[in-house]
Amino acid sequence: MSAPANFIDFIDNNADKFIQRLADAVAIPSISGDASRRGDVVKMALFLDNQLKSYGVETKLVDLGEHTLEGQQLKLPPAILGKIGTDPKKKTVLIYGHFDVQPAELSDGWDTDPFTLTIDKATGRLIGRGSSDDKGPILGWVNILEAHKSLGLELPVNLKFCFEGMEESGSEGLDDLIESEVKKGKGGWFDGVDCVCISDNYWLNTRTPAITYGLRGLTYFKLNISGPGRDLHSGVFGRTVHEPMTDLVKLMSRLVDPDGKILIPGVDEMVDAPSEAERAIYDNLDYNIADIEESAGSATALSSDKATVLMGRMRYPSLSIHGIEGAFHGVGAKTVIPAHVGGKFSIRLVPPQTPENINPLVVSYLEAEFAKLNSKNKLDIECLHGGKPWVENFNHWNYEAAKKATEAVYKKTPDLTREGGSIPVTLTFAESLGVNVLLLPMGRGDDGAHSTNEKLDRSNFIEGTKLLGTYLYEVAAITSKA
Amino acid sequence: MSAPANFIDFIDNNADKFIQRLADAVAIPSISGDASRRGDVVKMALFLDNQLKSYGVETKLVDLGEHTLEGQQLKLPPAILGKIGTDPKKKTVLIYGHFDVQPAELSDGWDTDPFTLTIDKATGRLIGRGSSDDKGPILGWVNILEAHKSLGLELPVNLKFCFEGMEESGSEGLDDLIESEVKKGKGGWFDGVDCVCISDNYWLNTRTPAITYGLRGLTYFKLNISGPGRDLHSGVFGRTVHEPMTDLVKLMSRLVDPDGKILIPGVDEMVDAPSEAERAIYDNLDYNIADIEESAGSATALSSDKATVLMGRMRYPSLSIHGIEGAFHGVGAKTVIPAHVGGKFSIRLVPPQTPENINPLVVSYLEAEFAKLNSKNKLDIECLHGGKPWVENFNHWNYEAAKKATEAVYKKTPDLTREGGSIPVTLTFAESLGVNVLLLPMGRGDDGAHSTNEKLDRSNFIEGTKLLGTYLYEVAAITSKA
Numbered sequence A, B: 001m002s003a004p005a006n007f008i009d010f011i012d013n014n015a016d017k018f019i020q021r022l023a024d025a026v027a028i029p030s031i032s033g034d035a036s037r038r039g040d041v042v043k044m045a046l047f048l049d050n051q052l053k054s055y056g057v058e059t060k061l062v063d064l065g066e067h068t069l070e071g072q073q074l075k076l077p078p079a080i081l082g083k084i085g086t087d088p089k090k091k092t093v094l095i096y097g098h099f100d101v102q103p104a105e106l107s108d109g110w111d112t113d114p115f116t117l118t119i120d121k122a123t124g125r126l127i128g129r130g131s132s133d134d135k136g137p138i139l140g141w142v143n144i145l146e147a148h149k150s151l152g153l154e155l156p157v158n159l160k161f162c163f164e165g166m167e168e169s170g171s172e173g174l175d176d177l178i179e180s181e182v183k184k185g186k187g188g189w190f191d192g193v194d195c196v197c198i199s200d201n202y203w204l205n206t207r208t209p210a211i212t213y214g215l216r217g218l219t220y221f222k223l224n225i226s227g228p229g230r231d232l233h234s235g236v237f238g239r240t241v242h243e244p245m246t247d248l249v250k251l252m253s254r255l256v257d258p259d260g261k262i263l264i265p266g267v268d269e270m271v272d273a274p275s276e277a278e279r280a281i282y283d284n285l286d287y288n289i290a291d292i293e294e295s296a297g298s299a300t301a302l303s304s305d306k307a308t309v310l311m312g313r314m315r316y317p318s319l320s321i322h323g324i325e326g327a328f329h330g331v332g333a334k335t336v337i338p339a340h341v342g343g344k345f346s347i348r349l350v351p352p353q354t355p356e357n358i359n360p361l362v363v364s365y366l367e368a369e370f371a372k373l374n375s376k377n378k379l380d381i382e383c384l385h386g387g388k389p390w391v392e393n394f395n396h397w398n399y400e401a402a403k404k405a406t407e408a409v410y411k412k413t414p415d416l417t418r419e420g421g422s423i424p425v426t427l428t429f430a431e432s433l434g435v436n437v438l439l440l441p442m443g444r445g446d447d448g449a450h451s452t453n454e455k456l457d458r459s460n461f462i463e464g465t466k467l468l469g470t471y472l473y474e475v476a477a478i479t480s481k482a
Ligand SMILES: [Zn+2]
Pocket: A098, A133, A134, A167, A200
């Protein structure tokens, strides 16, 4: 049961209207990380709420309380909960998305005003902040609702929605909301949900649609080394006292090798080598070293073997050193011995790694390495934050439906991918609802989600709307057979 | 020939007047590094010029041209050249000092307004920016001139002066002035100078006067490592590309050990071990581990052997890592892979080390170590600046005179010290004039020259004035015997 032809036709015939709605949404600078834009995030919530209601969705704006930003006490933007359809014979699909965006200013290097959707006729690019992350995808769902309402078509599944306005700023308040609704049991908003679909990531490349079944977790450390009572002059104190920077670079040099191998005993070892079958997944992905190096902007991939590099991103942990707090960081040649330095690094985690089983390995290793230095300085290891990895069972009807929908719309087998980064709400849904969660991206790998000149290709917006709609029909088809 | 009794009495009897003059000087915030204070540096030059002229010194304000500061094109403050006495039978002593100061604001943590000289009656401290560095010492010379003029005493030597207003900001223009005067030969301002005396450093401790015969040189490096075309997200790129920070901390970890040993082959090795006699100098200095740790604010000295620690500061090279440009340095937990990072470190040099013989060792070692990393990133090594070390012959009548003067005024044998830092003009005078240069400090080791609550003890100002005056008499005495 593919989507009905009149649904597909409606999407094609109303493309310009959909693009105008995206332009209206992009015009609202709903930057969650900028206190002065908080009113715009609320405005965007009301815009979306209105759209949902006008196409028959029952909604509820949820007050998530307050938080502190830039020293100000601010009300959090409301989350939007929605539902349409209560047919007990149908599956219930929960849709997640976010209506806030990353900061953007023309002076950052944008070629056009970031909050005016610019349509590049030659390339088909729809350029503007939030076009791909995540206003395009959430309006994809709205497009589907409009199509069904206009055509008098019945939706193939019951839908529930959870849209938030704080995703780009740590999703504050969202976990609490989800958990309190789940606790309500029968009366809770998410009661009866059979699976989750999140459209908030990207294809690997610019050619092949993707379905994503894994995200890495994270544990972030700050290595504090304290020595002198104040910053010292290197002329007066050089070679008289233990210098915190000397100790810190020694410790940080023992974390990871240039080829990416993690030197903390037990961390890499916790992850099994891939089977032949799993390795074949990576060999078969439509992605190559040139794609990786183009997106990194340099010919510095860790290997010339594509599967090795892709597994490094998707199925192995990684350790990156981010920088140092408290050391000299300006231009010029200051001859300071910094008194207190905090080295920052983080480890991306994959199952079965969690902050709980990794952090003790990190701490005991670094304490032992520090002891070897025979330094009189003091080491204090802080874990700044962390989150578990998520890997979903892709042999599930939820993924089957997404695969069939992709083949129907794009005439291609999707890349089955894992992402190197994190979308924490994915794990919250998976763990608290206990249902299968699917990531079904709309945009391409070069959309530049958090960068300048963010874009969504017109074809990805329109075909992507068809994809999300077709996915709902495939869910209904597969599960009615089962 | 000690100084005449009426000179000593005059200094004691006019102490309050001298302190008022110091207060007047401190009240002029002559911060050379602050463009908005440039007028005050010029005001301070005119104040000093007036004092010198009123006590019989012939002076010349020298225009040093312009420079750029905080993006502004500014006139440099004038240097002051002075001379008094042309008796061919007398030695001619060149005096150097500086009338500019470091920045200071109450909000930096000062207990009192930094530009109001505050006299703490209980401790005898004269608290204010520039009290010790270097307005106290230059006014010491003015006090001596006033005493001689008031008493109708003939000066025991001819004096030349070179005072500058840019010492705290790299002494811009000074080397050119000195070299151009030296080039004039007979007609030059420094013609006929027999020795140089600079009072712009400190005793080792708070108890024992010091005479200083050495300064370390410096060579300052920036290790640039470039990888990706832009900063990357560690979720997306972790374990796919070579990360510049990984390479940089590896390289920086191979520079120096926590105990201060420099790992660059040939650097430490260039310096001979001390003879028994030289080691005895350090054993005999009135300074101990507790002094070092008190001034560092922590019990982190590299050794419990005092001579080892003092030699680390004075007669061995040292390598300090200052920080990193281009890495994440803010608070919080940013998951960035910085694309271009520049690690900063410097080596303090001692004879026979010079930037010329050390830099090739640094560059070839780091290039070889980088090659071992097998990284595809790029390394570029920059030397930001450098200067040669200076060590003077202390078996010279100039030092003999200073030692005798110290014994006469303080009834103590002075500590014979080398400084870990640099005063570049010292080397310029030594090399371009070819005469013996002496550092004869007025202040104590705890004066806090570049710190908050800078002070000069009243007794150091008054006895220090006697010391500088007596030194001139001892120069005359020793050289007339010879
Ligand atoms: Zn997003």
